[in-house]
Every structure is written in C-alpha cells, then in structure tokens.
Amino acid sequence: MTLVSVRCCVVLNTRLDLDRICAARRVIDPVFLDTPLFRCEALGRALGCAVSIKLETANPVRSFKARGTEVVADRLSGQGRRAVVCASAGNLGWALGWSGRRHDLDVTVVASRRAPAAKLDRIRASGAVLEVVDGDFDLARERAADIARRRGVRLVEDSLDIETCEGAATIGLELVRQAPPLDAVLIALGGGAMATGVGYVLKALAPGAEMICVQPHGAPAMTRSWQERRVVTTDSTDTIADGVAGRRPIPVVLDDLLAVADDAVLVEEASIVAGMRMLLQHAGLVVEPSAALGVAAVLEDPDRFAGRHVVTVICGSNVDLDDYHRWVRPDPLR
Structure with missing residues (x-):
C-alpha cells in the first residue's frame, strides 16, 4: 500500500498521531492488513443508498482487534x-x-x-x-x-492504550485509499478504539466524510457521553451486542471521540437483528451483533443516507451459532 501523503491542515487535539499510525502498518502482520472492501449492490438496493462493506473478519481472529x-x-x-x-x-x-x-x-x-x-x-x-x-x-x-x-x-x-487505537486507525488509512469518495462511515462504538482511530484518520485525510458512531440503546454509555460532552456511566447493559456493552467510558478516550466523531446514534435491538439478517441475505456474511450496527443505523434513518455512499465496517464475526440462528430466523424477538 502506498501511504497517503496528503495532510489536512486541521489541527486535531487528540492523543493520536498520523505518523505513528502509518508506522503501525509496518509491525502488524500483513494477514490483518488490506482487508476486503467492496460495493454491495444488493444491500444498497435494500437500504436505498450505495453501501460499501469493509470486511474486518477476513483474518485469523475474525475481528479488527x-x-x-x-x-x-x-x-x-x-x-x-x-x-x-x-x-x-x-x-x-x-x-x-x-x-x-x-x-x-x-x-x-x-x-x-x-x-x-x-x-x-x-x-x-x-x-x-x-x-x-x-x-x-x-x-x-x-x-x-x-x-x-x-x-x-x-x-x-483496549481504547485507553493508544496502541489499540492507532492499530485500529490503520483501517482508516485503507478506507481513504480504497473507497473515495466517502460520504459517511458507520462505526460500531464500544470502548472507542476503532471509532477514535478511524475517525482521526478520516478527519486528517478525508474531512468531507461524515464519521458516525453507532451503539445499542441497551448499552448507551459512550453515546450519551458524546452527546453530553462528559462521562456518563450506566448501572447495567441489556443488548445482544456484547462486543460494545461497556458501562464506564474512559475520559481520555471520550476526549478523543469528541474531537473526531460527527455524530453518535443509538439503535434498537430489532434493528440490529434485522441488520444481521440483511448482511446474511444480501452479502452472504455471518456476523456478530456489533458488526450489524451500521446497517441498523441506516434502517432506522433511511432518509439521512438516501443517495449517499455509505461505508460500514464489519468488525467481527465471532458469534455463537445457536444464538445466531435463533436471532436471524423470522421474528426472532417475538
């Protein structure tokens, strides 16, 4: 990969550094780099917008981590x-x-x-x-x-250690190279490593792309914190998206997120399940619930994304198959 050399003049007040992110690519095993990114026309027709999938499950550990x-x-x-x-x-x-x-x-x-x-x-x-x-x-x-x-x-x-954020940020370098023009990038929001990392690169190298974080209503701590610009904790979580089910945001990670995210939204469990089902039906992908959050966000607000090029990062596919089959069968929540 030829690293992007164009730099944005915007000064981002975060812990991340673009040179370190580029250097991270040199120490990451190549099996985790340059993951597939493809336009999924069938999914796009179903959602009413152009959809590209960044497949972070095509590696030995089936996630971006x-x-x-x-x-x-x-x-x-x-x-x-x-x-x-x-x-x-x-x-x-x-x-x-x-x-x-x-x-x-x-x-x-x-x-x-x-x-x-x-x-x-x-x-x-x-x-x-x-x-x-x-x-x-x-x-x-x-x-x-x-x-x-x-x-x-x-x-x-995870997320507090800057290496986890800057390692995840290498996804952003690939998006900038592989998928222009980008209108919106949908990122599952948990602890914040992927959201802050990818968001930082987008703001530095593709500032016209909208960076939208997505979290379940049943685990809303980081989204509420972003919305209120202060750490908000919750007493419990209640979501099938176990990969993003934290209760206590890390203050410095929130600071980074506030600098790079354009929006943070919450989605319902039924939309997550519908997103999993659509990714199976239209893209042939078996994913864990956290990986369907981006599709869920489009399902809940289709007018916002109509006619735009949306990239959703498929962040993991480590799912219990019994649970998966129960969720994706018709009317699983009834």
Missing part, C-alpha cells in the same frame, strides 16, 4: 516484556492471544462468564490463560487490573 494487539505485542517484545493481561468481551482476548504467541508473550485474559461460549473457547485455543468472572465486562476490567498489579505485568486496556 488484532490490528491493535499486534502493535501492543511488538512494543512489549521490543521492551523485553514477557507477560501481559487484559480484560475482554471476547475478541480482544483472542487477538491478544494470537499476537502474544507470535511475540512469545504469556497472555492472561479475564472475561465475563456471560461472554459467548464460542469467544471463550477461541481465547483458550489461542494459548492464552483464561480467567472467567461472574459479572459483566467492567468487573472483568477490575479483575485484570488487580492481576496486573499483583504480578507486575503489563495491563492492556
């Missing part, structure tokens, strides 16, 4: 570190296990017992040590931090 863990693992290996721990809803843990094995790191992953069994099985299969806690992702974060303190090892915190 390894772009960040590759940067983390390379840096730790260069520092002579040999152990690392993280909390994960599933995808980060598998990705860190994969990158850790490549860089000879001992990886411990803490996950919620509520995480899909398929994701937990894949973390174990990666060679990572898996610790399961009763409670949600935020409780897993607390446990991982405790392990890091007691063992004196590096704690990887």
Whole structure:
C-alpha cells in the first residue's frame, strides 16, 4: 500500500498521531492488513443508498482487534516484556492471544462468564490463560487490573492504550485509499478504539466524510457521553451486542471521540437483528451483533443516507451459532 501523503491542515487535539499510525502498518502482520472492501449492490438496493462493506473478519481472529494487539505485542517484545493481561468481551482476548504467541508473550485474559461460549473457547485455543468472572465486562476490567498489579505485568486496556487505537486507525488509512469518495462511515462504538482511530484518520485525510458512531440503546454509555460532552456511566447493559456493552467510558478516550466523531446514534435491538439478517441475505456474511450496527443505523434513518455512499465496517464475526440462528430466523424477538 502506498501511504497517503496528503495532510489536512486541521489541527486535531487528540492523543493520536498520523505518523505513528502509518508506522503501525509496518509491525502488524500483513494477514490483518488490506482487508476486503467492496460495493454491495444488493444491500444498497435494500437500504436505498450505495453501501460499501469493509470486511474486518477476513483474518485469523475474525475481528479488527488484532490490528491493535499486534502493535501492543511488538512494543512489549521490543521492551523485553514477557507477560501481559487484559480484560475482554471476547475478541480482544483472542487477538491478544494470537499476537502474544507470535511475540512469545504469556497472555492472561479475564472475561465475563456471560461472554459467548464460542469467544471463550477461541481465547483458550489461542494459548492464552483464561480467567472467567461472574459479572459483566467492567468487573472483568477490575479483575485484570488487580492481576496486573499483583504480578507486575503489563495491563492492556483496549481504547485507553493508544496502541489499540492507532492499530485500529490503520483501517482508516485503507478506507481513504480504497473507497473515495466517502460520504459517511458507520462505526460500531464500544470502548472507542476503532471509532477514535478511524475517525482521526478520516478527519486528517478525508474531512468531507461524515464519521458516525453507532451503539445499542441497551448499552448507551459512550453515546450519551458524546452527546453530553462528559462521562456518563450506566448501572447495567441489556443488548445482544456484547462486543460494545461497556458501562464506564474512559475520559481520555471520550476526549478523543469528541474531537473526531460527527455524530453518535443509538439503535434498537430489532434493528440490529434485522441488520444481521440483511448482511446474511444480501452479502452472504455471518456476523456478530456489533458488526450489524451500521446497517441498523441506516434502517432506522433511511432518509439521512438516501443517495449517499455509505461505508460500514464489519468488525467481527465471532458469534455463537445457536444464538445466531435463533436471532436471524423470522421474528426472532417475538
């Protein structure tokens, strides 16, 4: 890939840096780079706009997360570190296990017992040590931090650690090269690594593209925080989109998001399920709920996107197949 050389004169007040993002491509295993991006005409006809799909599941860990863990693992290996721990809803843990094995790191992953069994099985299969806690992702974060303190090892915190954001930002470099002109890019919003990373690159190199974050009504903390320009926490989450189900936004990540996102919207569970079904029917893709958030956003506000070129990032396909079949069959929520 020839890196984009045109720079926008807009000064972005964030933690991210375009030169570091470009450098990240040199340490990420090529198997995770230059993922397919294609215009899906059948999906576009169904949604009433031109739709391009950026397929971040066509890699060994079936999600975008390894772009960040590759940067983390390379840096730790260069520092002579040999152990690392993280909390994960599933995808980060598998990705860190994969990158850790490549860089000879001992990886411990803490996950919620509520995480899909398929994701937990894949973390174990990666060679990572898996610790399961009763409670949600935020409780897993607390446990991982405790392990890091007691063992004196590096704690990887998705979205807080800048490597995870700048690794994810390499998606943005590819979008700018592969998909012009871009009218809108729809990004699943969880902790914020992908949203801040891709958003930063778009604002720097393709400022005419609208960067829209999408989150479920059942897990709205980051979206509410963006809307109110302050950290808003929630007591619980209630969504099938487990990959974005956080309750406690990280303040510095919110600051970055405020600088790069044009909008943040919430969608209903029924729209997420409909989006999963449409991606299967029109694009032949089996995706996890978080990956259908972009399609859900178009379904709920079609007039906003009519006649525009929309890119949706398919961020993960690690889904329990029993759950998936139950969701995508006709009228699954009745």
